Amino acid sequence: MTDSPTTDSAASGGGGRSGASLAREIGVIGLLWASMGSIIGSGWLFGAQKGLINAGPAAILSWCIGGACILVLALVHAELGAMYPLSGGSARFPHYAFGGVAGAGFGWFSWLQAVTVAPIEVSAMILYLTHYDFASGWLRQDQTLTHTGLAVAIVLMAIMCVVNYLGVRILAFTNSALTWWKVIVPVFTVVIVVLFSKSGLHTSNFHAADGFDPGGVKGILVAIPAAGIIFSYLGFEQADQLAGESKNPKRDIPLAVIGSIVLGLIIYIGLQIAFLLALPPSVIGDTWSTMSKPYFGSFDGPWAQVASGVGLGWLASVLYLDAVVSPAGTGLIYTAAGSRVSYGLARNNYFHSVFASLTRARVPWFGVLISFIAGCVCFLPFPSWQSLVGLITSASVLMYAGAPLSFGAFRRRLPDAERPFRLPLGEVFAPLAFVVSTWIILWTGWETQWKLGILIVLGSLLIFNREMDREHMNWRAASWLPVYLIGIGVITYFSTFGGDGASSHQMGVWPSLGLTAVLALVVYYWAVAVALPRHVIERMIEDVVVPEEEDLAVPAGH
Template sequence: MFVSLGSIIGSGWLLGALTAAKLAGPASLISWVLAAIMLALLALVHAELGAAYPVAGGTARFPAFAFGPLAGFAAGWMAWIQAVSLAPIEVEATLSYSDHIGWVHRNFPLLHTDGTLTGTGLIVASVFMLIFIVINIVGVKFLSESNSIAVVWKTAIPLLTIVVLMLLTFHAGNFTAGGGFAPFGAHGVFAALPAGVVFALQGFEQAIQLAGEARNPQRDVSRAVITATVIGTVIYILLEIAFICALDPGNLAHGWANPIGKGDFGPYATLATGAGVAWLAWMLYADAVISPAGTGLVYIATSSRLSYALGREKTLPRQVAQVSKKGVPLISIIIAFIVGELCFLPFPSWSKLVALVTEATAIMYAFAPIAITALRLRDPERPRPYRLPALHVLAPLSFVGANLIIYWSTFQAEWKLGVASLLGLIIFAVNRAMLPAGERVRLNLRSSLWIWPWFGVMVVIGALGRYGGNNTIPEWADIAIVAVWALVVYYVAVSLAVSSTEVNAAVEAEEAELRSAPALNLAD
């Protein structure tokens, strides 16, 4: 539970409320509630899958069981892109927050004016990444203990902030200031989702990615996912309420463009200082290091388990599935470090990268509702410690929600991830060509045929839509089109799943390998 909660409470809590309020005003509360509902449905889907199939890198394995290795790679590749990008993004958030401390910026500037890292910032960021690597190499037990200590702090500080701000600065009139409750209409509510809201609430699946290292995953994984999601959702909604109520009403007279003052980066620290509680501001600056760093630490572990899973499936070079004497995928961890370092090159700001990662996360999540339905039909006898209620209603509804998040993440994010998917397919094809003929597993091309039309049409809808597109599709009609297309894809994909015999063979092969060589089973 702490692994999932530690992923949910990261830089998103420090920056998400301000970003959402600037786009949606007080109606940003609706954004949080809407995101919470969609992600809660997806979390319930993952809770059943994680408990029924407790394997490392589960988000790559579930689609592979249901649709074959090509589908597993498509989901796993997107999950890996998401996970490997998160650690450097969290580090950049830490440095961005810290750079706004006066004496730090004067003596040790960490960022250039365009938001990219200075030489000093690059060194500090690399030190953070090295610390993450060392903790991960030592082993999952040390990782879990380190994360647990961080999560206690990461949960306490937001709760303390909520209580202090609500007691000292509660301006109820702010909910109708600056143009009313919803100054930017429904468009603002939806635009806020990929700009930090969904990013903040994501992370519940981390317990599933590390399920192969749990003592009793059948019992614990579903409880961990659901509990972490509930706690994270409650904290974030209360934080947005506290943020809006703590704002100076005078700053909202002309709208929500700069609710805490132009150039302010640390919203809660600024509000705490204005309320006369400087001690809380300094605690928040400390948390700006601890919260994102704790999340980055977990995502290094996640990205390495995903590449490990893809190596085990022989869709990436088998070397990434090698483990150390400590039982950790050492090569995969080193790859995560190298890619993380590359992310520190002059890329866009935190908020722009968040939209890209949010879409990658939504694509990763979208495979699960289809996989759960297909596996219920093809593998009905498997013990399921947790069962998603009303499967035939909630599974398609959660798939629709994931597709709406993809659409709202903007066309720019969609086409960039389309290019990334093509790069992944090239890597997949080259690796398959280098495998001995006897080791090439059957691709089940027919079962994965739905993937590329699904995402290709989503890119076209994005190009014609209102979120980074050319606004050809009218408001609300775009949402209806996405929902209808998602339902068509859902039912077609379920009908194309592999046979029960193939599902059982894939699951049994996985279980047999874990029994003979439990490389990542470090519970003892």
Template sequence: MDTSVGSANPDSPRLKRSIGFYGLMFVSLGSIIGSGWLLGALNAATVAGPASILSWALTAVIMMTLALIHAELGAAYPVAGGTARFPRIAFGALAGFAGGWVAWLQAVALAPIEVEASLQYLDNIGWIKEHLNLLHPGNNTLTLSGFAWATVLMAVFTFVNLVGVKMLAESNSATVLWKVAVPVLTIVVLLYLRFHPGNFTAGGGFAPAGAHGVFAALPVGVVFALQGFEQAVQVGGEARNPQRDLSRAILTAMVIGTIVYLLLQVAFIGALDPGSVAGGWSNPIEKGAFGPYATLAIVAGAAWLAYVLYVDAFVSPAGTGLLYLGTSARLSYALGKDKQLPEALGKLSIRGVPMWSILLSFVVGEIAFLPFPSWQSLVSVVTLATAIMYAFAPVSLIALRRRDPDRPRPYRTPAAHVLAPAGFVAANLVIYWSGFDTTWKIMVAIVAGVLLFAITYLRRRPADRPEVAWRSAVWIPPWLLGNLLIGYLGRYGASGEIGVLPEWVDLAVVIGFNLAIFYWAITQAQPAHKVHDAVEAERVELQV
């Protein structure tokens, strides 16, 4: 039986439905456990102290809520680049582009960022630093040699993706087994050899920065580390049995990732030198060339573990880069296929992969290797873009339940009418906690994307232009600008905010404003017949 899908023309190349449950689960888990684990615990502890454990728990609740929502959408509408397609089906072309654009921005940026992180870690090995000279001293930007090696890595990722999604899934699965084993091994060793219970009340008590610290830790690396469950949704159009496997894969990956990160934070805090945190948490440990865990392993007398971590410092970022090059290509494929970007991006090769979208991700990656800030400084920006992407899913879920009620839903989000608005609010709280100084940058990027959408739209013949559906997208500008204003008046971020809103009152304002936007947005969804037409346009790709 032919299990491939694609465009409305049955004779054209189709996406190959060849990924099973474990492949889907490893795609999500490989994105969740990436380079973020190497510094996530340190960044969170620096901001929140021992209460950083609560930061991880809160993030896990937020992400699990959003994962439950994505699980239903992915199983009901198993298409490539799902996070761009769900709002497109529910709210029309403009809303779909807005959701897809921010999703593509964060995904396409992560592959080159992770490659550069891998090279930064490699450059700390003496003989590599001496013979390859990958980075300029001082600013850690790539030398000509470093650019060449980064290009080689990106070329390898591109080749794997061009060969086909089956090779992508299989190569990723082997990498993920390593990526999960190393953090688990680190947890066991540190808990056994070096654990100081007193650290959990040192340096000002369990929560030296109060609730503010718990919330502020989320955008400095906690959300960044736990994001990625939606990657299985992005390759949903290539899942062998999406109705059965997508929801299970997403939720399984989320549970495993949550347990690993919570235990990593506990092990990290317990393994610190009590003297280094007695006076506060501003500098609990030097992160070291390969992250703080390598330093802790050496102090604990497990130097062998440090060498394992040296290898992982390259493997984890590289494995994540491989995945995000592929998923960013699925997002631009979705935008091209739905005529929101040039149609060439929505074309498939004879191997059933979005060749031009993959090559675009490679080209953007090469541009990103220019002397831009390191991946650590981009964590908050990527986190914010991800939160905006996630926020489109809850409104799409309720809108599609109302407008497309007869659609088979193999998995149904429990208490969706509670979890959907809660998930929307949670995503917007992450936006608020990211701070005004980060939010305005993403808003500029969204405006640039809308201009690109307008240029693409106007260059098409009138008969080929997608219906913009202005009315269905009318809620998006007030939503984004309202959150930008609240961020400016709020209490989070390095600069730009003025602190007008008192503590806790600011959270109430965020919650109240975004609940109003949520319920307004679902009333603006496309009429049922237009939703039906949008689903019908994906009929061939939805076939399983």
């Protein structure tokens, strides 16, 4: 493997090497498992229960709609990732299509998502571990960490960072081993509960309590973000984030991105149906929304409680163990993602060049360090910390919205560029993907969006304070961005998703969806029309992609 420098000017520091490239050592299974390791995390242990609380048995439809939405976005990412296999790719595509203003915004949300998921998963590990006596003193009554719990959390974060620091080959091997476990356990759980439940399966549950769909269409859609369905599907883009370290990105990235969503969709729908059928009718109560109170009063885990309730106590023990392993695997891969996103943003001059410094194992060491520090900050017992982190994670779909816009811009500006995976009907799927991502933002509600506004302002103050190439900071190419952000906020406030009990929220479900779709389509075609000129896009991409391809060339037989 050669060591010729790239054209990116990054200062070295901390023993790292700037300008060197990441090592291409991950195959298709490693990429697929990187995405699957993110998709199958702590979410599956709670998603089925939360789905029933929010939408009743119609949560099955919520999982299908959520999976279809993410699949549309994944198809767009597959073409982009194979076309330009850049580390931290999903955070960088808007930069090349629309310049620094738009790129900085989407890059900021990508980084926030990546660095906050790991501490969320570590916190979940500790919460599950408190089921055992040895960990009972790690949390207070309000579920904030004690001094001992904080020390354990820091140690767990440090372990994840050390594994990342050792190199991508060790990371891929460790994550692959964990992901095999993480995929097998939920599949195994569905099969065992359906075939060996001692109390039998209860098909009457489909119409128990207040019916199949007590909340109607609104309930089904609100459950997609509220029940953690979108959170559970997040992670397919991890194959894109590691594209700069793929052996054969043009073939493997589309397979990994699309394959992870299809597998995740099958697993999650199976889990929801199995959970519903195994649930004892006697514990459901009069309404699905209050179903959790008498039966799921503790944080021990709904799946483990159901397993115990149907006479499968040994399975409950396995699930308690998985409740530690699954979050650990997801936290591990997101620690890697955070450092790769910051590496990519540094190469685009959004972050300081030190984030592009690499170790001898070609790991972005400073990004790993900052991910560790950010995770430790999240562990501090701030008021409403969990709601803030949950907000950042749920709102990461805003990052996904940059991909279909970039897709459309590249299709128009670079029609003859090589596309190893060319999405059929891309001219239809790209605007549809942008509409879908905007709908998901709508469904999160006003309480989420006004806080997102604060984060947007914070990111602007941090990123735009840096001196950047004036040609890259193209305001015309990003003229649609403030209109989009303000527009979706206004629509949400006055929509049925604006909040309960507010007289100003008057639009029904279908008018809300229709107006949001119109806004998204107007912004999509506006953005494509004002994207950067062809020669600027080609020069910006060539400055990064061509040197990386030369540096990352893998000798035959590697």
